[in-house]
Amino acid sequence: MASRRRKRWTQARLLMGTIVTIQVSSSEDEQAVLQSLERAFAAFRAVEAVCSRFDPTSELMRLTRTVGAFVPVSEILFQTVQFALAVAHRTNGLFDPTVGRRLAKLGFHQHYLTRQSVQTVDGPNAHQEASYQDVEISTEKQAICLHNPLTLDLGAVAKGFAVDLAAQELRRYEGFIIDAGGDLYVSGTNDEGAPWLVGIRDPFVNTQTICTLEVHDMAVCTSGGYERRSTVDKQAHHIIYPHTNRSPVDVASCTVLAPFAMLADAFSTVGMLLDIPASIDLFDSEHLSSLIITNDKEIHLTGQMEEFLDDKSSSKGEWRIT
Template sequence: MNAVDGDRRTVTRTTLAMGTIVNVHVSTVKPDFLIERAMGRVSQVFRDVEHNCSRFDASSELSQLCRSTGVFVPVSDMLFEAVRFAIEVAKATDGLFDPTVGQTMSRLGFNRHYLTGAVVMPDLTGRADYRDVELDEDRRQIRLAKPLLLDLGAVAKGFAIDLAAQTLQGFEGFVVDAGGDLYVSGTNHHGEAWHVGIQHPVDSRRTICNLRLTDTAICTSGNYERKSPVVATAHHIVDAKTGISPVEVVSCTAIAPYAMMADAFSTASLLLGVEHGIKLLEALGLEGLWITSDLEVHTTNQFTRYQYE
């Protein structure tokens, strides 16, 4: 689909990756061959991140790492950075957010590959947490001190968005949208900041808030997106300490310089709840919006600067 305004046009490409729909919009006067080349690189980025960081693919680099307990394993820079960042978020939340939650997610029924339907259900016993993941920064190696299953779902998609955004630098404006998690850059073909709506948690046809954004990332974590097929009260966001899904907050949106940061801290801030979530984001210099189960809206102090009616 192409939208033309003078010499500048917006070109959109859509693909399926990492269990979601990825839409890339490029607004530019540059020639088509440059746009198509960039779109191809974006698709490759998402394939690479999925291959390296998916726990649903037995052949992925992450799956191979999780089968190698007790020894340091050399890994790609991509996997190392995703795990390293997830561990840093775990430390910042005292383990409430924890990438070792994969086994709990599997028990809740989040254990099927979105394309093949193949079930990934490793036979693990015992407890583990982020402190059982050891990183060797110099050699880019990871050691799992105990049998565990890493889940990078709260960082990998944001990481892919960031890497895709890097490949699109040089265009006058672009949006990388992976299932509603976005990085926006420059302006649209009207020369305006990009307009972004935050979905209403009850009525998906409505927005609860409208924003103008540029050169930033925005990600939302919501308990209405993926419900557990085996536990009625559970969804895909789980308190790593208790194994229970929070119900007081139905969604949290975070605005950050990078999508991996917005992705992870929207999840962490939903788990923390409104009061502690606001403290965390404001301490990090990020902005956020929380919607509670009774549809009350809470924001960080400076969030309203992005809003418009």
């Protein structure tokens, strides 16, 4: 019996402050695919409802109203905070999920749909900011305790986690790709049975790509300062050093490949904050492949990234691959 021909379904939604696009390539019936797509988008809505810093009714913002006591939380909030704290410890606080108040001061305090500003929680005093060390988790109770007033920002992990949950809803299909504004998960093959191709955006020219990756069954996440700029400080964007409130100036973007999107999402942010030698050492120690673009147009490849390049050379002569 001949196998059924595969078709492609593509749908998009505005969620978590970005356009989430999902493509599914499958030989299954349309109704089954459409139902799976709805469940995948529902995963994004669930994570956004829990983890948004821009919604005063979210579980995350409700958590910030209790200081000094453990608060039982949902599985989604517990997992994202637990993972964010693990990355914070791994990077000695360079990655810090308690920068919400500092980001709000830079103008990142409005909900992307309503444009309403969200009041953040002040730090312990005017001269001392809270840090990840002020957050304690209890695995036994599935609870979180904030030891000082602070505002968590899970922007570097929550969207990746939503991508991972959505991917679980689509595993049955021959191929799919989830694109959530720079956070992707790629599975299987496209309609023609070939690997999916993922373009890496030129951080200086948003209509161009600098190279293409040939990937399957992995996450591809890119962080950069070109999408969300501060309305208060022209030199700042949404990625900042927690101790200086300044944005990195050497790295333009960082792309990380990983088995799941939350890991790639977090470490692509870390790659923006480290200098190049430190990034290479960290990614090698974590067995992660990355592509780091500097502001002087150098491309640094770590791990096995070169093996994923569809075109081994840059599309423009002025780029230097090291």
